[in-house]
Amino acid sequence: MKRRTLLNTTVALTLSAALAGPALAQETLKIGAVGPKTGPLAGGAAVTHWPNIELWSTEVNERGGIDVDGTKYMVEIIEYDDQTNPSETISAVTRLATQDEADFILAPYSTGLNLAAAPIFDRFGYPQVTSTASTDRVGELSDQFPNLFFLLGQNSEIVGDAVEILTELREAGDIGNRVAMVNVADAFGIELAASAKPIFEEAGFELVYETSYPLGTPDLSPVMKSAKDSEPDAFVAWSYPPDTFGLTEQAVIEELDVGVFYTAVATAFPAYKQRFGAAAEGVMGIGGVNAESESFQDYAARHMEVTGQAPDYWASGMMYASLQILEQAITGAGTIDRDTVTQYIKDNSFDTVMGTIEFDENNNNPAYWTVGQWQGDAFRGVASTGREGAVDPILKDGWE
């Protein structure tokens, strides 16, 4: 008998919960998120991709949701791990579009995975605002996939501006003509080195040392020793995270005496500053931010508070900006109709943590930071293609 009562109570409770449910439930937007949680790119995604999604969804829901024509929509994130495998990215995005019926899908992580998913985003009409894809074929790609947007910037500009900074320092008489250039023999490093070589030569620099090393080389001391022997005025490495750290370590050991020390990817990571402390002062790399801007400082503080880690000074801000763009476009368009939202992204400018962003006719963001430098406690932008707040570069002065 007692049991019966309990059962009845349970049924009653369940029923009332079910009945009360719809009345209490708010409108919800299903947002799909795909990215590596395992595989070779999981480390990078754990710094740039996932924390921003966590931060953004937390914030949106804390402030009551996204405003769509007067109705507030909470966001529900559906996450899938693509294992850094393009086949899995395709499956996951297809699953989100067809099985989960996601209202919007966030762009995946990295160039390869974004491009693999582009046909699926295109087919189902989802806007794909990428923040970690870089390509030199923006025109061709946006013709084929009109919903594909690029925020991160182009390699040719990143390289061109780095050479430009060196040229300025040379003309000011701060450094000489001798450049040691090395690169990691993998995708991005290869492309940057290939486009840098002719630009350096055109600018009248002498490449006194040039080499490449395989990705994952554990001991970079021979590279650094040879570079030092060539007595360069500037050291430039088109490097990936592990070797950015490895080369800097060796430079400290060898006390490499150069006016410019440049390492590419991961120089902008907060972990770089934590690892090298005062020795990081004056090191240049890809990326940079306007560290004085209030919106970035505020973003960095919130990032720290919600995710327990600091954002990096390159793609993190852009990743968060891509989420802001999507949110502002949904609110601005006043609808969750995806075609209207995509058109709104093309036609309008957006106020983000990285400043105002407006896409050009190729769906490309023309204004981004290209070269940054550790000055004090921040990796500050020293060159950009049209961002405000650049600081003057300083010379690298020893390793202590």
Place this chain on the structure above:
Amino acid sequence: MIRADGRTLALVALVLAVAACLPLTGSAYWLSLGISIAMYTVLTTSWALFSGPTHYISLATAAFFGVGSYTTGIGIEYLPYWALPPIAGVLGAVMAALVGLATLRLSGVYFVIFTLGLAELVRQVIIWFQNISGQKGIYVLTKITEAQIFWQLLGLAALVYAAGWAIGRSRLGFALRIIGDDEEVARHSGINTARAKVALFMVSGAAAAVVGAVLAPRFVYIEPSTAFTPMLSFQVVIMALLGGTGRLWGPLVGVIPFTFLWEAISASFPNQTTLLLGVSFLVIVYLLPRGFVGLIEGTRRRMRAREAFA
């Protein structure tokens, strides 16, 4: 016998015809699963054609697959698409012949290690070449749809089955079965074991290369790290063993449940895919040591035995 063959053939044709209708349902989700199944069916069946009878475990699938992807990636600039999968097939076969001649005289574990290294070797060669030429990823921008890719894979599966069927009834197939049972005996009966093994390895290499070529347009962007992922080689072996390699249709009964299991795990436990996959493997190994083929045939035998007693 001929009548039984005719019936099997009709059944296979019917199954393929039904499968070919999948894109007509209009569901992108089922089509994407269908592509996975068709892709792994070709890869595992062609793998089992060689590894089944000879018991040589090849981990070279990723190498051939990557070579195929790069054939389309590079060739698409110069040639019409339809010419590329056949070229990839020829390249795959040539590569398999070279590798086979060099290694198939080795046996057992040496062969496994060499094939595992092969994908890495080809990948490093491509990276080295890129480092010299300064070119990074390769773009394959085409108008080829998922449905067209699916049909191509299905056609390829039909070819692989036809080849497997023909080989099984030929002197070559007979020779391979003897090699698998005892290579020494085979050699003493006058079989040129090296040539037989190389011939079969070429079939399996060519099929994997064509799959890579057909799938390249789906990925849009080809880079060495994803084209030569070693995971692919392992998945093929695991699926083939789950099905069972003793029968031509064995790998297929491994691929289908594995694809659905993988999809269920990826969809429901996105943070624990690798863990759950490992657990599934353990369960499979303990409960199905001879694969689904063993399970099905064991059940059939038991039923027949029961009938006999009754």
